[in-house]
Amino acid sequence: MTTLTEARKTWRVSHAFHGRSIKDFLLEVAEFSRQIYKKVRMGGQVLVNGEECELRDLLRAGDLLTVIFPEEERGRIDPAEGPLAIVYEDEDVLVVDKPSGLPAVPPFDHSTPSLASYLLHYYVQRKYPFTVHIVTRLDRDTSGLMLVAKHTYSHMLLTKELKKVERRYQAIVEGNMELEKGKIDEPIAREVDSIIKRKVAEDGRPSQTLFQIEKQLKDYTWIRLQLLTGRTHQVRVHMSYLDHPLAGDTLYGGKEVEGIAGQALHCDQLHFFHPWTKKRMTIVSDPPAAWNVFSEIKA
Template structure:
């Protein structure tokens, strides 16, 4: 069985690569597809147009129509896995994790296994189902290549409470980061709306029609070509700190998407969720947790102070 979608190329998309345009068009319709999946469908003949043969690198033209046969997804079972975790706090309602860099928070296209959620299920942790089939208990996330603290809901009341606190911007979320360049202001805020990048739907960007996004920053230490920062999120948009710093001309060191090619030697962006605070959903007591800087970032700072980098 499959679903057939008919897609038309608009004037703004004239000249785009076929595989990228198809991926972004299907994502706009709500399909959870990746570019590699679309490339497979092209190779399998699941995409048809007036042209007899289609290649991923073809360029689309305004007014063209394409038919895509989307296969039914194979059923996926959310399974527990034996993955070590640093559990900072756990009770009947919440579990706070200090996530290492490189670990994905929950299963999604391209990462159906080996995630933080799989690890929690593997250790027998019961999570609220309110986040969805593959996001149980997940009320907020940090990127795969960002390290540090996040909280997951074990009970439904905890999920509702934490989600409400996030909407009210009352959850304390502070990050430590190393950015390119020397910021001239000691402190300040970046108030710029964030939405999908109209030129690349896989990225986020500061856009006129984006959602409100505010990031507070404070300089901790300056180096010759880098700045060590403390940042506080007032809102929590996708890739917010990464996008905001790139927008100011000071992208995160090591950021593979928003940063420069020549950067500091670190696997992923130099960003660490350092402090997390919230009101406990059951006791109504304020809880606050702090995670020490990971070894990779601490090593970079040491080498910057020694002027080795």
């Protein structure tokens, strides 16, 4: 279990910043946004070689600069106890394997629990002084891996490099696809008079999805996908556009499948650069056991 009662980061000051201010270092080297800098100035703590300092103070080469970030406000999310499949955790990030049927964040009326609510309860139990910062979100009925930043600074660093976060999926679509692999390059826009549904449209935002057949089944095709962009319902819209809607995706033309909740879409791989260590991370997850019903259908 990772115990974290505060967010604290330490840097060794290089010769390039000898004689320059702590403020300069935090904005240029630590990549602080103006918002985070203001939060640290108003409610955090800054130490140089263990001694508390002002942000205008000057640094010397070899100094150890430490920032203790302030406790975070938690907003309107109410903590709720519920099952969490945490597959990776350190002081900066969490990766959670979300089940199908659980929304990532609470609905507008807060009528049902969410992954964010469960995470906040987990934080409260462990006395983490943070709120929940979801980096990669999944639809309610999509299962799989979600990346969560542990604190505000980690969240800022990850969102700055969001294009480098790779999400890969497995899905089961209706019918037998003819192309073994390909790239869907079709813009996506919101459906007129709908706040939920999307469609392929010329005036939509650029959207690109790579796909490759994993195996053919009797009435379905098991495929792997990689998102090159991150539009709402991107996989669901693109596969429906190809006349191969996701199994169970009734919103986009698919038929319900007995034993499968929602659409058969699972984020099985996350690749990202750790916000602090800069190490490339790879996290994997198997599709839900309920998908075995498809494997039993022979081509």
